Amino acid sequence: MKEVLSKASASPLQHQPMGINIITPKRGKNISRNKGIKKTFQSYEGMSDFNFFMERLFLWASIIESSDDAIIGKNLNGIITNWNVGAEKIYGYSASEVIGKSITIIYPDDKKDEFHQVMGKIRNGEHINHYETERVKKDGSIIHVNITISPVRDLGGDIIGASDFARDITEKKHLETNLQYLYKAGEVLSSSLDYQKTLETVAELAVPHIADWCSVEMLDDNGSLDLVAVAHKDPQKVAWARKLRENTQTDLSASTGVPNVLRTGKPEIYSEISEELLKKTVKSKKEYALLKSVGLTSVIIVPICVKGKPVGTITFVSTETKRRFNQNDLDIAEELADRAGLAIHNAKLYKELQEAVQIRDDFIAIASHELKTPITSLKIYTQVLQQHSKSNGWNQLLPSFNKINVQIEKLMRLIGDLLNVSKVQSGRLELEWSTFNMYDLVKEIIESIQPTSTQEIRFNGKTNLTVYGDKDRLGQIIINLLTNAIKYSPKSDKIVVKLNQNKQIIFVSVQDFGIGIDKKYLSHIFEQFYQVNDPEEKTFPGLGIGLYISREIARRHGGDITVDSQKGQGSTFTLTLPKKRASKNI
């Protein structure tokens, strides 16, 4: 036998695509017509042609039988003629069950078309190499196969049928789809903070490639279970499942299933729901009939945990595809549930943060209102007394009243800044749009600020410059730039304000000749709560929000604030505004 093998390997027979041909010889054909075979036969003297032929046949048959791949022979009508052990293992049918039947027995309903295409190619003598498709097993489950189909010729060279070599790639395919699913679902989960919505998408993505059904259930604030999402490829079935759920009360004390997973935080996997298991778990005949009718095959339930505490479950159910979930599927499901848990946690944190911001904003709004009330009283008394001092000629008191008024204005600006910073941060800063004369606004502001300044504020600019924007807010910017200029140039005697324009832009610049800003701080001065804090310099008190708010307001107008400064020389801050009406949506 060994000798035959080694000789056979050198035989030209090996190079002929005749393996299947030999075990399915067409009766009545004259073997001697095939010259190749005839020659081979003649070259083995001392062994009868028949014995040699049988030896070869046996060898081929045993190779075929020992293969894990399915090897199937069929005639041109698609009738199965040969069915090896591999085919029995992969498809679940024994040879005696299928020989003589159509190969379409293993084609799923939605793949029946493939049959005619395949047979057409075979009749033309074409090979179909490594083609991936689905087949259906005897038990109805769908498997993924990689098939090579080749024409089979008789000794005369005529095509008489085809050989199918099929490998079961279901596991590999599932692994691929699982990973794809995990990737997509992970993306969805991290894309939005609306986790109810994302969980629906996660469930929808799972069907039909991962499971026939996928549902997500979450514990609500009252500790009852909400069906957040349920998905199936058929929307009618989804409606049916939702309705069914509405009419059934989930027993949260149940020892298996979703309630148990929620209680223990441990996943459950039922690779194969046996009759026995089904009977054990159902509580009524009705429930049994229902589960039988959907064809419950395999189930995975994984807990969604937030900070280690189960808050919900994701359930994958296989029914019509008869897919049996395994450890690999469970791993993927657990990974997904982990990501869902993280997404929910993030969403909750975000919500808490939003609430905290809201509380802060409400607080600032109330606090600023409360602060303004005593300031209102203070201002009334001060002004009345100031008036009396004036009319009575108590001139020595007047500077003090001026100082009180300046402090009141300062207090008001601080309160206004606090209120504005919270509005800017939460995007609630509303602008009142109107067209106004910029020259008049700047002039008016300078006139009101000049009494508080030891520096002379010089102003020159075009008188006819109109701007479309929020007059009060833009005024705040100019006040902020002017008060900064005064504050940071205590030893200088002037501040220069210029109003200019080019074709597109209006410029308002405020130049001081004070301490200036070191280059290393320049990029930070528009950040909120930023204060230049240089041990070598005198510190100037403040909240560090004026420039931040000013720039935000400028940008909302489609403009900006820029700075040009040299340490020791002074600074120039320039407000730029587009001449064309800025969109309100900026």
Next chain:
Amino acid sequence: MIKSVLVIDDDPDILDALRFLFEDAGFNVETMTKNGEAVIKKVKNTPPDVIILDVLLSGHDGRHLCKQLKSQIDTKDIPIIMISAHPDAQKTSLDAGANSFLAKPFDIFELLSQVEKFTTA
């Protein structure tokens, strides 16, 4: 003839300060923190020359009160100056029928000149 002003605010300190201001300026001053019904009754019985009305009264919206006063034949001609620490309330105050609006803290000369304008018109 001495002019009369009715000041309605929920903060007693503001009422004190405004009383001080208007008395100093030679007005007859009445102050109220009461709810809408009492104010309407008071205004009908002894109509003031001008009303200073805060936008937010505890439990009552000053703008609502303003609307009520402006919708009744015997009170609609009394000038109302609304005041508020919420500068945003200007538009809604004027929409409610107020003759003018001042944001707290206001300049007393501004307030007095408006009162002057409305009472001499």
